[in-house]
Amino acid sequence: MARGVIVRPMTDRAFDIVVFGATGFTGRLVADYLAAHAPAKTKWALAGRNEKTLEGIRNELVAAKPQCAPSGVVVASVSDAPSLTAMARSTQVVLTTVGPYAEHGEPVVRACVDAGTDYVDITGEPEFVEKIIDTYDSEARQKKIRIVSCCGFDSIPHDLGALFTAQHLPADAPMSISGYVKSNGTFSGGTWQSAVRAMGNMRAFQKEQAARKKKRGANGQTRKVAASKAGIRYVRELHSWACPLPTIDPQIVLRSARDLDVYGPDFRYGHFARIKHVTTLVGGAVGVGVLFSLAQLPPTRALLLKVKKSGDGPSPEQRAKAFFNVTFIGEGGGRRVVTEVTGGDPGYTETSKMIAEAALTFALDRDKIPARYGVLTPAVAMGDVLRERLQKAGIGFRVVREEAMASERSN
Ligand SMILES: NC(=O)c1ccc[n+]([C@@H]2O[C@H](COP(=O)([O-])OP(=O)(O)OC[C@H]3O[C@@H](n4cnc5c(N)ncnc54)[C@H](OP(=O)(O)O)[C@@H]3O)[C@@H](O)[C@H]2O)c1
Structure with missing residues (x-):
């Protein structure tokens, strides 16, 4: 296994979805959306580099008694690779809103590929997307995971x-x-x-x-x-x-x-x-x-x-x-x-809905989506299953x- 990382089976993981960047503008909207709309059984966590802010957001969401408050907080920073690996190994899906992606995106993808974890982001940066295809497509295919960028209004x-x-x-x-x-x-x-x-x-x-x-x-x-x-x-x-x-x-x-x-x-x-x-x-x-x-x-x-x-x-x-x-x-x-x-x-209300529903598709609809792996587009990875989710939303x-x-x- 690459870099000595042991890949845990999806069923052993603490969370279905981790929202990395939950302290940011869009990440917070994603957290609000999941808390209000994810099925109650969904296990999900807030992630970022500032534990105190994350705990504050979690307390707010729990107090608001939404349908599905986050069950955990994961502290991870782009500049600390082991923290990203630990985050990726704790969940089935990493949803990241940490940008600019050309600057902060690649270590998160690397961690997901190492840990065998599905990944979604909301980048609209072509430079980043092309680099990810070149570097990770073949390994992601081999490991049967899905790396899907552009899950917001772009695109x-x-x-x-x-x-x-x-x-x-x-x-x-x-x-x-x-x-x-x-x-x-x-x-x-x-x-x-x-x-x-x-x-x-x-x-x-x-x-x-x-x-x-x-x-x-x-x-x-x-x-x-x-x-x-x-x-x-x-x-x-x-x-x-x-x-x-x-x-x-x-x-x-x-x-x-x-x-x-x-x-x-x-x-x-x-x-x-x-x-x-x-x-x-x-x-x-x-x-x-x-x-x-x-x-x-x-x-x-x-x-x-x-x-x-x-x-x-x-x-x-x-x-x-x-x-x-x-x-x-x-x-x-x-x-x-x-x-x-x-x-x-x-840019925000619908983008946070789109990426949250994309992550829910990977976490909860695995048996409905096509068996396609690698660095994929939303249509190729999730197609009609995601469209139907979005229509309901x-x-x-x-x-x-x-x-x-x-x-x-x-x-
Ligand atoms: N495609 C679309 O339609 C669409 C729509 C909206 C946004 N976006 C993109 O999404 C990204 C986020 O936008 P935003 O407005 O939400 O940005 P933002 O409010 O600036 O949030 C950025 C987030 O990244 C975190 N972060 C920055 N450096 C980090 C590091 N080294 N380690 C861990 N976390 C780090 C910040 O954490 P701290 O709080 O600790 O600083 C914050 O949570 C941008 O790239 C934007 O272009 C795309």
Whole structure:
């Protein structure tokens, strides 16, 4: 066994789920969600580096008499590898909200792979995700564990929404799907810190990614899978402008399509922000351009990092007003389908729900999910089982319309 770690069988473990990062903004929301919504039999713990704060949160949750208060506290720090190993060995699933992941993520994955423990996170950082695939996929497959990143708004609605859309088209013909994202959500200090760092590393990452693509090659892949080439355009059907969104989401959708037959023999995916007015489109593009430029130089990057502090986040009132809607238009095999995925505040209320339900899927639905292992996407690891959980928890997945079409691949 790697590094002399003895892997305990899942049944011997003290907890079903450990929430690492429970003292942070999103981690605390995850803890609130599990306490209120996990089945009473679920054994779960709060984890982080500050024992006193963790005990305080646990006391609050116990006093509030929620359905399922945490049964323990685990003290662990990213800079203390044995503490991470002990944490990973105490549970079936590690759920981590400790970011930025490019900085703090890898030791947690290492500990889970060593301990034979399933893992979920809410990163949206492509650099981190690619490194984890390169380093841990083969060992995680051998050990039959699942390492699943991007279990928040990045990228569950898009990944499961594209899967849901593909399931409504013939799987034996070329297929193209476009996702159009509309939202008014704001973000936390932790997200700001991760985004500024990711923008600063973007150029280096793009170079590495090109080399990685060459090295991986077709890798035995028979299905053609690629990003659609559409640029900014007006989509009459949605009464909106569509602007390509350079988030991690299309990469996750395309990874799922490489692994699952339901996406057909030739699959294209495009991912867009849906914007009502051309002035918002121009303003947004200028804002992102300025931010990107400032993130490239260490002094201006340091200033940007001071704008929003770790631990801060939108208030309950702000979150209550926030929403998201992702509309998917799919075409293939002479059929056309329009679907949508909807919910409330994407970044925090719904993200904490999504990752909590993903962890519950691994902890409680092991006999229902496919026997797939390694570094996986949410759709590949949990697919319909997670979608059904999310639907019960209030996230909408619905078919808007289905019809026969005259010509293929026009979106
Ligand atoms: N994909 C999505 O849709 C989405 C949505 C929301 C957030 N996120 C991501 O989730 C991450 C967390 O965001 P947030 O707003 O919750 O951040 P946050 O409030 O700053 O929380 C960060 C957490 O990490 C912990 N931490 C930091 N360094 C640590 C270390 N060395 N060892 C152990 N724990 C450590 C902090 O513990 P202390 O309290 O001890 O400092 C805190 O619990 C960010 O990367 C963000 O981008 C993604």
